[in-house]
Amino acid sequence: MKPLAISLAALLVLTAQICAETLRINGSTTVNLPVAESAEILRAEQKMDIQVDTQGGSSGGISMLGDGLVQIGMSSKPVSAEDRAKYPSVQFNEVHVGEDAVALIVSKDVWDGGVRSLTKQQLKEIYEGRITNWKELGGKPQRIAFFNKEPGRGTWEVFVHWVYGSPAAAPKVSFPEVGGNEETRNKVASTRGALSQLSSSWADGKKVFALALKGDDGVPVAPITENIATRKYPLSRPLFLLTKGEPQGAVKVFVDFLLSERGQDLVKKHGYLRLKDLVK
Amino acid sequence: MTRTLSWFFSMLALAAMLLLLGIFAWQSIPVWQHDGTRYLTGVKWFFRSREFGALPMIYGSLVVSFIALIVAAPLGFGAAICTAEYLPRPARLAVKVLIELLAGVPSVVYGLLGILLLRDWIYDVFARFEPLNGDTLLTAGILLAVMVLPTLVTLGDDALRGVPAAQRRAARALGLTRAETLISVTLPQAARGFGSALLLGFGRTLGETIAVFLVVGRQDNNLPEHWLSVNKWLESGQTITSKLGSSETNIAYGDPLHWAAIAGLGLILLAMTGAAAFLGTSFGKRSDA
Numbered sequence: 001m002k003p004l005a006i007s008l009a010a011l012l013v014l015t016a017q018i019c020a021e022t023l024r025i026n027g028s029t030t031v032n033l034p035v036a037e038s039a040e041i042l043r044a045e046q047k048m049d050i051q052v053d054t055q056g057g058s059s060g061g062i063s064m065l066g067d068g069l070v071q072i073g074m075s076s077k078p079v080s081a082e083d084r085a086k087y088p089s090v091q092f093n094e095v096h097v098g099e100d101a102v103a104l105i106v107s108k109d110v111w112d113g114g115v116r117s118l119t120k121q122q123l124k125e126i127y128e129g130r131i132t133n134w135k136e137l138g139g140k141p142q143r144i145a146f147f148n149k150e151p152g153r154g155t156w157e158v159f160v161h162w163v164y165g166s167p168a169a170a171p172k173v174s175f176p177e178v179g180g181n182e183e184t185r186n187k188v189a190s191t192r193g194a195l196s197q198l199s200s201s202w203a204d205g206k207k208v209f210a211l212a213l214k215g216d217d218g219v220p221v222a223p224i225t226e227n228i229a230t231r232k233y234p235l236s237r238p239l240f241l242l243t244k245g246e247p248q249g250a251v252k253v254f255v256d257f258l259l260s261e262r263g264q265d266l267v268k269k270h271g272y273l274r275l276k277d278l279v280k
Numbered sequence: 281m282t283r284t285l286s287w288f289f290s291m292l293a294l295a296a297m298l299l300l301l302g303i304f305a306w307q308s309i310p311v312w313q314h315d316g317t318r319y320l321t322g323v324k325w326f327f328r329s330r331e332f333g334a335l336p337m338i339y340g341s342l343v344v345s346f347i348a349l350i351v352a353a354p355l356g357f358g359a360a361i362c363t364a365e366y367l368p369r370p371a372r373l374a375v376k377v378l379i380e381l382l383a384g385v386p387s388v389v390y391g392l393l394g395i396l397l398l399r400d401w402i403y404d405v406f407a408r409f410e411p412l413n414g415d416t417l418l419t420a421g422i423l424l425a426v427m428v429l430p431t432l433v434t435l436g437d438d439a440l441r442g443v444p445a446a447q448r449r450a451a452r453a454l455g456l457t458r459a460e461t462l463i464s465v466t467l468p469q470a471a472r473g474f475g476s477a478l479l480l481g482f483g484r485t486l487g488e489t490i491a492v493f494l495v496v497g498r499q500d501n502n503l504p505e506h507w508l509s510v511n512k513w514l515e516s517g518q519t520i521t522s523k524l525g526s527s528e529t530n531i532a533y534g535d536p537l538h539w540a541a542i543a544g545l546g547l548i549l550l551a552m553t554g555a556a557a558f559l560g561t562s563f564g565k566r567s568d569a
Contacts, residue, residue, distance in 0.1 A: 056530035063530045085532035145412040152527045172326045176497040176516035191413040
């Protein structure tokens with residue numbers, strides 16, 4: 001009986017140790033791309049045990065970090081005052097790792113129909129249901145199938161910040177909702193007359209196409225690297241790794257890797273802007 | 281001893297169920313205080329302005345389940361009649377095994393198949409009605425029909441096998457054909473079992489989450505003018521489960537009222553599936569008496 005107890009105890013200690021060493025990361029599907037690849041590299045080179053997940057997008061990253069379920073959160077929006085108020089005991093630390101733009105993407109039939117740019121006013125009217133057909137925007141007659149990013153996603157928040165000033169000021173509307181980036185891209189690609197918000201790096205220009213946005217001067221600005229870097233394109237957003245307080249141990253190793261030359265190259269590889277690309 | 285133990289474990293099961301209901305009821309108290317029964321009858325859900333009306337989601341759940349049963353019942357019971365009454369024993373076993381295998385396929389696999397095949401099919405077949413996209417209540421309903429089929433076949437088959445063989449022999453001896461025996465002797469006696477299968481299937485479709493989540497479109501507040509109107513069937517909708525599976529649960533956590541509204545949805549769902557299962561079980565039992 002005694003050896004059994006001892007081996008059980010040993011097993012328990014061992015499991016606890018393994019669990020303690022697992023670095024858990026959760027959050028935005030946008031930030032996930034370079035993070036997942038960094039995790040891959042660190043697993044191979046440093047034998048680190050890392051789990052990366054994308055439950056609930058940025059809000060999921062923030063709340064799971066707040067609840068202590070993960071050690072690093074991924075977010076494509078800053079941690080808001082309300083989030084900090086929800087977790088008063090948690091010191092959210094934002095590590096800026098890159099920059100991304102939110103594109104308004106359309107399906108091929110819309111793009112081929114001649115719609116290449118939108119103004120803020122037009123977006124507003126689509127969002128409020130006053131424009132429902134592409135022909136009102138210079139395209140072919142086809143109902144606009146708008147897919148809204150679900151609330152809590154960084155993409156959605158960037159969009160309403162630009163159009164309405166803040167999420168609280170956004171009108172109360174109900175559209176079919178989409179979650180992660182893959183889902184958004186697939187649904188827009190397979191639906192006629194589709195429009196949605198999507199991280200610009202996912203707009204491949206083959207199945208889904210990024211519209212340019214027209215400012216007050218009427219000049220269309222496309223979500224391309226130079227426009228994002230100079231912040232001429234209005235819908236850009238910072239990408240963050242979130243930690244509790246200053247990063248330490250495995251968390252620090254991971255954060256430092258993503259900020260290193262190699263890590264930043266991964267950020268660029270997935271279509272985002274490196275920190276050094278940004279025009280301060 | 282056995283008697284005591286069986287009582288103990290029955291009570292344990294009951295206590296677990298009551299505890300579950302209790303937790304959800306307790307967690308949802310703020311929303312009942314805030315909205316009262318308007319929480320159940322309200323037609324608008326906008327959490328940012330603290331409006332919590334669950335009716336569109338209750339509607340969505342009922343409609344997808346209804347569509348699923350309408351589609352699956354003739355197929356499922358037809359298959360049950362075929363396997364129980366017509367197929368020779370080895371073939372019957374083979375069919376049963378295959379159908380029960382269907383029940384073991386994880387629901388996310390069904391969901392992905394739904395995305396791959398069903399949503400485009402619905403989008404094209406119903407193109408003349410101009411659905412905005414392929415994610416509709418109908419898509420979710422048909423997908424659920426496939427998923428609930430094994431339940432209906434298995435329970436329907438059991439109901440038919442429960443009818444004593446002596447009665448069939450007696451009917452045949454009186455000169456009734458096989459079909460006549462089925463219609464006037466076997467089916468009336470299996471009717472309760474079929475009803476019970478439908479109710480249990482209903483509980484299953486109400487509770488299915490991930491497959492529905494992937495193809496239902498998740499559009500809030502899409503309630504038709506009339507309950508019987510089918511216009512909304514070809515539009516995106518929201519079920520209780522797809523709402524619970526969405527990222528809104530992450531936002532809700534930490535905000536007592538919003539969280540209560542989410543927990544309240546859990547309570548409603550639990551009550552609905554519980555009622556379906558309870559009715560289904562008690563309904564079926566009396567057929568043996």
